Amino acid sequence: MKAETEPTGVLMRRLLRLLRWRVWIQERLQPTEWQVTLMWAAVAGFLGALTSIVFLTLTERAHDWFGNSRLGVVESMQRLPWWGCLLVPTVGGALAGIVLKFGQRLTRAQSSTDYMEAIVIGNGNVPVRGSLVKSAAALFSIASGGSIGREGPLVQLAAVVASSLGRWRKFSPPQLRLLVACGAAAGIASAYNAPIAGSFFVAEIILGTIAMESLGPLVVSAVSATLTVQVLTSAHVLYRVPSFQQVSAWEMPGYIMLGIIVGVLAPVFLLSLKHAENFFVSLKLPLIARLATGGLIVGAIAINVPEVTGNGYSVVVDIVNGRLMWVSIVGIFACKWLATMASFGSGAPGGVFTPSLFMGAGSGLLFGTMLHHFFPSAAVDPRAFALVGMGAFLSAATHAPVMAVILLFEMTLSYDIILPLLLCSVIAYYTSKGLKGTSLYSEILKRKAAAAPDPTLGEGRVADMMRPNPPTLSANAQFAEIARAFLNVRVNNIYVVDPEGKYVGVVALHDIKPYLAEPDLAELVIARDILRDDFPTVAPDQPLTEALAGFLGVTAERLPVVDRDMLLRGSLAKGDLLLALVEKRKSPQGLPEMTAAGGVRSTSPELGDVAATTAAEAKR
Amino acid sequence: MILDLDVDSGLAAVDAIHHRVVASSDAVRNGPQFLADVRARMKLAPVCLSGELAMPHARTNAVSRLVVGIARTVGPLAFDAEHPAVRFIFLLGTPKAAVTEYLQAVAALARFFRSPSARARLLEAPDEAEFRAVLSGSAAALR
Numbered sequence: 001m002k003a004e005t006e007p008t009g010v011l012m013r014r015l016l017r018l019l020r021w022r023v024w025i026q027e028r029l030q031p032t033e034w035q036v037t038l039m040w041a042a043v044a045g046f047l048g049a050l051t052s053i054v055f056l057t058l059t060e061r062a063h064d065w066f067g068n069s070r071l072g073v074v075e076s077m078q079r080l081p082w083w084g085c086l087l088v089p090t091v092g093g094a095l096a097g098i099v100l101k102f103g104q105r106l107t108r109a110q111s112s113t114d115y116m117e118a119i120v121i122g123n124g125n126v127p128v129r130g131s132l133v134k135s136a137a138a139l140f141s142i143a144s145g146g147s148i149g150r151e152g153p154l155v156q157l158a159a160v161v162a163s164s165l166g167r168w169r170k171f172s173p174p175q176l177r178l179l180v181a182c183g184a185a186a187g188i189a190s191a192y193n194a195p196i197a198g199s200f201f202v203a204e205i206i207l208g209t210i211a212m213e214s215l216g217p218l219v220v221s222a223v224s225a226t227l228t229v230q231v232l233t234s235a236h237v238l239y240r241v242p243s244f245q246q247v248s249a250w251e252m253p254g255y256i257m258l259g260i261i262v263g264v265l266a267p268v269f270l271l272s273l274k275h276a277e278n279f280f281v282s283l284k285l286p287l288i289a290r291l292a293t294g295g296l297i298v299g300a301i302a303i304n305v306p307e308v309t310g311n312g313y314s315v316v317v318d319i320v321n322g323r324l325m326w327v328s329i330v331g332i333f334a335c336k337w338l339a340t341m342a343s344f345g346s347g348a349p350g351g352v353f354t355p356s357l358f359m360g361a362g363s364g365l366l367f368g369t370m371l372h373h374f375f376p377s378a379a380v381d382p383r384a385f386a387l388v389g390m391g392a393f394l395s396a397a398t399h400a401p402v403m404a405v406i407l408l409f410e411m412t413l414s415y416d417i418i419l420p421l422l423l424c425s426v427i428a429y430y431t432s433k434g435l436k437g438t439s440l441y442s443e444i445l446k447r448k449a450a451a452a453p454d455p456t457l458g459e460g461r462v463a464d465m466m467r468p469n470p471p472t473l474s475a476n477a478q479f480a481e482i483a484r485a486f487l488n489v490r491v492n493n494i495y496v497v498d499p500e501g502k503y504v505g506v507v508a509l510h511d512i513k514p515y516l517a518e519p520d521l522a523e524l525v526i527a528r529d530i531l532r533d534d535f536p537t538v539a540p541d542q543p544l545t546e547a548l549a550g551f552l553g554v555t556a557e558r559l560p561v562v563d564r565d566m567l568l569r570g571s572l573a574k575g576d577l578l579l580a581l582v583e584k585r586k587s588p589q590g591l592p593e594m595t596a597a598g599g600v601r602s603t604s605p606e607l608g609d610v611a612a613t614t615a616a617e618a619k620r
Numbered sequence: 621m622i623l624d625l626d627v628d629s630g631l632a633a634v635d636a637i638h639h640r641v642v643a644s645s646d647a648v649r650n651g652p653q654f655l656a657d658v659r660a661r662m663k664l665a666p667v668c669l670s671g672e673l674a675m676p677h678a679r680t681n682a683v684s685r686l687v688v689g690i691a692r693t694v695g696p697l698a699f700d701a702e703h704p705a706v707r708f709i710f711l712l713g714t715p716k717a718a719v720t721e722y723l724q725a726v727a728a729l730a731r732f733f734r735s736p737s738a739r740a741r742l743l744e745a746p747d748e749a750e751f752r753a754v755l756s757g758s759a760a761a762l763r
Contacts, residue, residue, distance in 0.1 A: 475664075476665060508719075511720060511723065514723075515723050515727050518730055520670070520730035520734070521727060523668075523669060524669050524675060524726060525726065528661070529677070530719050530723065
């Protein structure tokens, strides 16, 4: 035996001791690939929440400047003279147009900024500059009182941060898409202080599945974002509502009718937005003038009805708390509809998610009040109808009833209305779906899906998911080199290649683990002695569904990708494959489909309000 | 097992042990292939575990299960340039799929030969039965 004091022997002993520690830690502490994914999901959630806070702060500052006051949008509009009401949204629209116009120079070479497209039909790459330009434009249109939601840019910014994070960490396309989805969930969760709805929003509408492979990271991201917002700001329940009496059976027919009414109204609302979009396109105005015109219309309405400005949040709070008379709501409801058509139709960046809540609250209260007038016991408290109407309208507009119910519950924490809310939302969903197969953004996504083939569907091949340049060893690598390689990279199998790069086999950490305390072996054993040449491999042109079979019978997290000439091309991660197959379960044409359990499986990744304007711009 | 191997090189020692293994074991499916694989392995990297012990080996489909050929030289053998005084040679052949068995055998031998007294007892063993008993006893103790 060589003397233990010999430098190489000492070095080898230290190396093996380190490797033993590494294996010990790995077995007890080292996270699996899924745990690592969850960790990055949490980071994406945290960063998404920070961007949301920054954007909201900037929006408030910009609004302070526009309205010359620190009040809310509606309140400051009420204080402005008539010419101020006209001027502020017009200037805001023009500024948004200027930002978009000049921003086009920066983003000309970039692909679509839409995060939904990046998740559903893209590779998870959300361009940074384009997203910043669009969000900056949204900031002006929102801060100046445009009848548009601010949730869209929040989700967009959270998604772009997640995308940048994933690209920095060199995530594979399926992982990157999932991380962008996590960013989107974080954006929704931060905007509405609603982690469950944030997760389901993305799962149900964008990903079209609630499989744990994707839902788990979404939940972690949404929780991380919500916690961050709660710690750093004075976030609270979004809509404080009075407690309602337990709904009696006599009221249920009324809620069923409300479900049908809202189920009809939502598609009409969406259709009107589309017509408004077409109308503004037909005007053939330059971009800046078109957005200024949209702002001018909102301003003109706001002279007499300032409640139409902004996303409608404060008016919804007044409605569900019974602070507005039904007569005034009729006027506000009609004017808000027009104002949203003007803002959305002119292409103002922002969203129609919160305005949809307003439409639901308004229609619910009006119907409830009317019912109460004729049959008091059929609608004991019309405010409860307003609350239920919000969820039902959202369900009908987004075709995502589960998300709608959860979102409303999280925003109000009112369990009193859960039964009618569930019933009404489902009825509204079926009614809307029966009338019009598309939802809030599915038109856009269908257009996008038609424009770009979905890499995750049907033709998915191993080469699409493969990670290049896996760590390798030569067949003659000494034990010390093998130990060093396992210490340097966090894998359980290292591929062995010959000098031409041809695949020879695999050295498994599992095989050498029991012998790490045997430094004598280091003098004798080389990679060729311990490699496994019967380890399963996959080919680059193999369909993903076939590749899955390769993982059966082995505990490996990755398989080597070997071409016909036996050249090692990369590795295929089981996590990536499962994500891709989860995505593949979505229906092909972006159309939602019902699951047996009654939930919605939708491929139309249509949420995020900014997407709506993206398509409008594309059309123009 | 050869307890009085008298050759002048490592290759000659391997040939002799291989010849004995092929003659006595039905686990060798292809004798020439087995020898060729062992020699090929010897060219790639040293097969000596210490100054006294050489362990030429191959993972080969020429054997159906683990086979071991053992030799004790009559005097110090210059197995290769770096190991001029080898006394024990263990020729190992393991099926390609038997990675674990290969590592188990090598590790057991390495542990055994760490003990100077065990090495001495093997050197002093007068016959095959005693030699086998020392090895078996040590193997049992190792288990």
